[in-house]
Amino acid sequence: MKRIRKRKNIIPGFGLSFGITITILSLIVLIPLCSLIVFTARLSFSEFIYTITRPRILSGYWVSLSTALIAALVNAFMGVIMAWVLVRYDFPGKKFIDGIIELPFALPTAVAGISLTHLTTTNGWVGKFFYETFGIRIAYTRLGITIALIFIGIPFVVRSVQPVLEKIDIQYEEAAMILGADRRTTFWKVIFPELLPALISGFTLAFARGIGEYGSVVFIAGNTPYETEIAPLLIMSELQEFDYAAATSIALVMLAIAFIILSVNAVAQSIVSRRVSGLA
């Protein structure tokens, strides 16, 4: 048996770089997460179950999950269109628009929340129009929360899809056209499957971020219990009462939800990308 020659890597030593990875991951991710479990462990199991299943808390999870899901779906749709426009067309100000897509990342979320609220209350520019024309209230409803989460989540989708779209060779499309596919078929059968893994990851990131978002949402939500009270706000109220165990219990459930979402994402991605590369 001939020994397989080690491939030369730019960063020396798998052992060393892997060690650094594990150390950093432990220090800034795993240890804080473990402390979450330790804090929660102060409660007995039945206390824990009671804490996380109170109707008010359940409603908080539901508000956070449902608004984040809708926002992520909207973002998945709009994000692909935005990425498409940015990659496939040339127009004046393209660089500028490309830059401001990242603004939601850079802007302090509280600033975003306050300005969105200001725009969408029944007295704001946008809110007034919707209220007087359609009788729809935006700020202080779940719709308002969803809009804040769309704002927060849009860069995730655009920035995930954009590089993939840039790499798709235009020759695939030309080949499809020559083989007689119309534009719709070309998009759905040729381009979309290529985009799908990136789209799923962008969607998941936006969704996961939306569930935990606090800063921008508290201002626009109105925070009415059972209506627009999000789970992170409930964590804040527990902390205000110095009830750390209850706060971490709620947080632990959110962590579990995030974990499930990310796992589903990983599975979905591997299935899709295997199909795309023709392995399945």
Next chain:
Amino acid sequence: MSEFPLDSSPYTSTIVFLVRSGNPKGIYDWDDLIRDDVGVITPNPKTSGGAMWNYLAAWYFFEQQGQSDEEILDSIRKLYGNVVVLDSGARGSTTSFVENGQGDVLLAWENEAFLSLKEHPGEYEIVVPSVSILCQPTVAVVDEVTRKHDTVDAATEYLNYLYSDEAQVIEAENFYRPSTPEIYAQYVTEIEGSTITEIPENGKWINDSVVLTDINHFGGWEKARAVHFADGANFDSIYEQ
């Protein structure tokens, strides 16, 4: 709590109503807040320490009306049922009421209410309810930190200064109720009535006719927290469905 004089509160405040100019909904006292047509803005006492005073002041009013605990809870439930936006902090509530035009009445600290009056002349009025609560922002020297930085003397000196005549005047000019009786007396208004439409020209702004309860009435903070604000306590129960 007793390291500095007067419960460590060099100045105090109270909870008043801020309404829109002309008081279109005719809001004069706490029982107007539970009317069906009134939208109230107040922060969530579970996330905002300052908002606990608002809640307790309302509780005291209904108690003074001779209501039983059950009835008081019912009134409080109606009051919070009228809350349009339950912001997480007092500044957020002021923004909702002043900048975003939500609700008919803002339950505010007196000094914040006067500041809104000063910044937006002619747009708002302060209504002083018949009863309210004495809000005591407390001061303290944080031993651990001051020892480490060797600033115990400076910090203590600063806090003592807050009780001096000079500082008491500055506090009164910024609409906090000074604790020195002589200086307090200089700022008591002679104008009758509970509605304040503008900052008095002679600078005398304190309405002395409002009956103030304080935290001792509720058995101190520890008890008040346990009875009203802890998980599953009174404040939570008004939202039970």
